[in-house]
Amino acid sequence: MLLYALRRLIYLVPVAFGVSLLVFALVHLAPGDPISAIVPPDAPKEVVDKLKEYYGFDQPLPVQYLRWLGVTLTGDFGTSIGTGRPVATEVASAFGNTLILAIAATVLAFTLAVILGTAAAYAKSRIVDRLVTLISLVGVSVPHFWLAIVLVIVFAVELGALPPMGIGPENSTGWRLDGAHLAHMVLPTIALSVIPLGVVTRTVRSTVKETLSMEFVTALQAKGMRDRQILFHVLKNAAPTCLAVMGLQAGNLIGGSILIETVFAWPGTGFLLNSAIFRRDLPILQGTTLVLAGFFMLLNLTVDVIQTMVDPRIKRG
């Protein structure tokens, strides 16, 4: 097992290199000049040239890439051209905020998905099955930024029950585990969890249903095993497939929250990326995307390892 994990970790090195190249290329392919975003439209050419030289944008792209790779390998990531603050500090604080939201949404979505998916698979009544299918369909179909705005209108504007934006009350910095900060999390967590809820519910339902039709379940029932014990065996057998989907969804939650974070003005990586895109803040764009991609790779590796632990039948080369 340890060898397997180590080998997978080593495989990550060329993948990470490829990701860094892709991130750099995509960011530089986009139209617009990074310096134009930080100077007024009619800034004199000598000022623009001076800033290009200062930030190294006057160099050929391969040189810029190698320089960036060099500082990135030291964990530096460079300096934001928008704010002048170190990219590592910016990304670290934003990533922490995103992680809080992503974990909350993951827990909510996966818990509900396992309960609903299993209930639908077990349901004798077609109404329960149809209802769960409807919920999962809505989950995968409804644009989450639209839902976010609707949630804000209903719960913040009309009912006045929950705050519509921000990470916490005005007089606090950062996130803390208390009622006020939890209240700020409720709406973004719900909005963020709908897509994984839909996807994972469908997966759990179909996988559990498929497992229930297997011969070993009939054998267990014939042996007189209690339903609760049979459920345990069924879930254990369904787990690898569900875990793979959950892993991907958890990764999406962290990387794909630009819209939700913008709607709720949640100062995470999505909000940071949004600001960086409009300011053409290439160091921030590159740093944030690379960190998110790296986290996604590590998450996939973790899921693969857990799958192998849960189901020893999975023998990976």
Next chain:
Amino acid sequence: MFKRLRAAAIGLSVMAAAATPAFSQGTLRIGMTAADIPLTTGQPDQGFEGYRFAGYTIYDALVNWDLSKADAIADIRPGLATSWAPVEGEPTKWVFKLREGVKFHDGSDFDADAVVWNLDKVLNDKSPQFDSKQLAQVRARIPTLVGYKKIDKHTVELTTRIVNSLFPYDMSYVFYSSPANWEKQGKDWNKVALQPSGTGPFKVDRVVPRERMELSRNADYWEKARVPKLDKVILFPMPEAATRTAALLAGQVDWIEVPAPDAIPRLKQGGMTIVTNKYPHNWAYQPSMIEGSPWTDIRVRKAANLAIDRAGINKLLGGLMIESKGHVYPGHPWFGSPSFDIKYDPAAAKKLLAEAGYSAANKPKIKIAISTSGSGQMLPLPMNEYVQENLNAVGFDASFEVMEWNALVTFAFQPVTGDAAKKAGVNGVNISRATVDPYSAFTRLMNSNFVPPVGANWGILKDEKLDAMINKAHTSFDKAEQTKALADVHSYIVDQSYWVWIAHDLNPRAMSPKVKGFVQAQSWFQDLTPIELK
């Protein structure tokens, strides 16, 4: 079941109550359109929203703006300088008398040394305090400033490259931060950004990047009449219009910048006040004036100006614009008395195109570079589509090159003869312009010496008569004469129909009825000092 739901609702309400604590009456919370806190070191970024909230709040310029009136265009007035005048016989030299007794927020003195130190900060790359980012924000605003020196503790002499009677306007964009604070912060501008020190009516208490900036009253402000009535101002970056609207309606902020037009009825229904006023903003098409462009024919330019149903666009925007009659709006001191009346007259537009030799088989092809969004761009897509319908209805063949805002700004860094415009086949740009001062309103946009990268005369408009008229304004030292010269410039460009003028934004902001005392000046900048919360 219902009991549980009720319990849950009560629980949520308790959490919400904890989340939105009651603030003292003197804390004003503002939702900005910016996605981050503007630079606080002295020369703000994020356009004029940055100047509005992190410029004239924390800092002063030698020349400030009079933002106390809603019924007249904002003009300059003494700030950190009590007076200024060109040197007799040497009009490129200006003497500025500095205000005595002014202190920075950190307690250090503001004097001539501080002025020279701050100008070195942006103009002398050999000085230890030189900051290229601050230079980038301000250099284009002080194009003629080439020299500066201390005469005595309270007097400085500034030198311009050419005779420029409008130079005091330029000096309204340079702010003065404390040299002592820069030393204290380890000579690091990034640290200064978190704990800046200016001379302005508000002090910075806290800057949390991407979250908020907290300002508090500077009780020792040098201008006693403008000591803020508020205890605090908290600024939140909220780039999404729906978020700002919800935050205001939910009581999480007291004031939002630029509500979406379609949210205005809901905001009014929620008891919010919508404040608008005209201000020096211009949403127009800047045409190519090079050989081969259809715009070189005055009849085509006039036809386009007459083809546009501005009242229809105003309806589309919920009444949040002024229909353009020129480069500045009627009533502006520089409006003058143009003889060409810009109005909706499609029949006259068709006639002009026919006179110019165009027909259904031979339409004038115009292609405008537009953006999908952007600072001051209002609602660019629906507005441009409306204009396109109008133009095509009278016989134009109008199309667009649509790009993202930053890409459009970069696009206009090169004139129409540059590769970008040639490749796109574009013969016009739609970039909203701030016409705050004479240089930004006319010189940089229409003087033939200000073709990019020197200025923003993108279409390469070359008219010696216009150049001479603009230069006359720059060399008139008498205020009335200067205004008259600028009005003559405006009358002339309207009569020549040099641009296709469409709209002036009304600068909407929405605020809670608790906000009292705010006077929306006819300016991009606003004064927060008279505001109270009741």
